[in-house]
Amino acid sequence: MNSILVLVKKDFAVVRHNRTVLVISFVIPFMLIYLFGQIFGVNQKDHGPSGIPLGVVNQSADPAAKGLIDALRAEPAFRVVDAANPGDPKSPALREEDLNARIRANDFRFALVIPADVVRTDKIGLHLKIYSNPRNEIETQLVNGILEKTIFSNVPELLGASLEARAREFLGSPSLDRFDSDLAESIARAFGGDPAEIKQRIQDGHFGIGQHGRKGDADPARVKTEDVLDQVFQIDKVQVVGANVKSPQATQLVGGWAMQFLLFAVTGSATGLFRERDQGLFQRLLSSGVRRSDILWSKFIYGICFGLVQLIVLFFAGHVMYGIEIGAELPHLIVVAVFAAAACTAFGMLIASVARSPEAAQGLSTFIILLMSAIGGAWFPVSLMPAFMQQFSKLTLVYWAMEGFSQVLWSHATFLELLPTLGWLALITGLVLAFAMWRFRRGRIFE
């Protein structure tokens, strides 16, 4: 028994000095528990997505339309964009004809148009238009749900106005006015209250119409719903991007996991520098006329080539399993894959340059890869995360790689449209690689 206790004590003593085990056992799970807790709103009253940019175009003069926009502004899930240049206080309003381009540029993925005929006169009901780029199914369902909840629960005034307009068309204004006066007096007699005030409320459209539920849409491209409620609420839906893509969710699925495991693969390769050092291979290489920079650049180029092959193979697997359409997009996919692989490899070299041992590199890389995959959008849409975390998403190479894959396979972006994303990936690669090279020069990995 004493031997067992001694050995148990020994294991605790050993593990205390093994940072990798401690990081993988405690720090990583802690971070992931925190992250998922934030996303799923554990112990929070108001949880859910926040700050999703929503383009809003108001073509209606009806005061209730403004009320609807105010309601959308009050909804924490959305960040309303109703100006052509949001940063400029003198900016003109966003126009419907701008929406396609803005959605393709990913300034926002959802936009609501409140048309001039939002209050319909040809029949009782409302008319709205939603433009979207539903590249992520989870995000799209959430946005649709919250958008429709906001419309139905906050602006029954619009429907009241529609009823008013319809009655005015049938009865004429004088007759309608008399009807409203008679109705207000009858209500005041039966339930109390001021008839003039009641009449005003009727004419403002306050009929006490409550909330409505609504079914999902069958056709993502353009749907005119046909049931009773949908006759009242006519919402035209325009899918700006990816209307012809068969498997939208697969892009996120394959891209996310491919990126995560590419990071693991190239980081493993870069941290192989430690193994080569310990085996004396650097001594042999350097004494053979190979320069230190040759060794580092060879690692970088190998990482890009390996990453390119891994990503393309996995996307082809996605093509076979889930019907991801690569076909004509292959050249652009290769370009994005090269930039993504370069960024991943640079990251791997950074880990190798800052860690002091292979074990430390393994712990550090596991921690950062999982964290970066989570907040970069490899596992779930970035918009599900708390607003403060979303600010960090764009600092991760995973975010920009996912963005690039989505642009290619979902939006069928042109090369010109891809350039900003490629630029960000190149910038991340350059900065990370420069720092890694600086660290390598200062370190003793070659001695």
Add this chain to the structure above:
Amino acid sequence: MSSPLPLLSARDVVKRYGAMTALAGVSLDIARGEFFGLLGPNGAGKSTFMSLVAGLKRIDGGTLTVDGEGVDAGSDRAQHVLGLVPQHIALYLDLSAEANLRIFGELHGLGGAELAKRVASALDAVQLSDRRSDPVKNFSGGMQRRLNLAAALLHRPKLLLCDEPTVGVDPQSRNAIFELLQQMNRDGLTVIYSTHYMEEATRLCTRIGIIDHGKILAVGSIDELLAQLPFEEEIRFPAGAPTAPLVAELAGRGELSTVDGTHRFRPQAGYPLSAFFAVTERLGLAPRLFASQRPTLEALFLQLTGRNLRET
């Protein structure tokens, strides 16, 4: 020697690691065709000197030339003149013996039929031709050591740096390595061989430099080195109670050390062997207990440093 200029010339070479001085002004000339041994305990500065010659580290002071060219970290010229056999098995263990040699040959600019010829020749020289396609990880330690040596010979260097190349090697492989090195040395290859095994240095080297604490303490052939000792014979006898009175008698008569249960007595100048054996006879000690032999480099190291080579 084919040229009067030394192949390697070191003048006051200094190397520091932070506050620690690994080489403190090493000066050394190594002629073409020499088999030079660098003998010293672990941490003496042997590997540091090898690294500087191979251009792996920067020199902090002094000059170092190989074949007339200054050596510094990253210089190409000297690196093609020399081959390095590192202390570790510096091979890609998952790859075959042949693939390893092809990689290192290509790094030296070899290719095509010439590379294939040299790879075959190198594998033959280290008796690994029949295992050429096997992954190196499946080799024994001795086979890996032999391949480690072959990889340094592909480009036919003028100077071969062997940094303790037989660590952990079985006697058969050690002999194979020794025979190959001696053959190549006879063919004109200059070899610098670092070791802390006195026997290896004695067997292989035509000239030896004894190094400790970053300084060359003595340089010369075995005879020249041993001539520095103040005695010509070393007498060994077992430690223990029977010889304890003798040990007491020998105080002040020379140096006495004990290694592995054996006393080693090196008489001081003026103390003849006849006087020693007169004492043993007087004490009644049987002559078979005593063995007289020529002193070794170990005795010289003890003389120079006050420490035993194997105990450091």
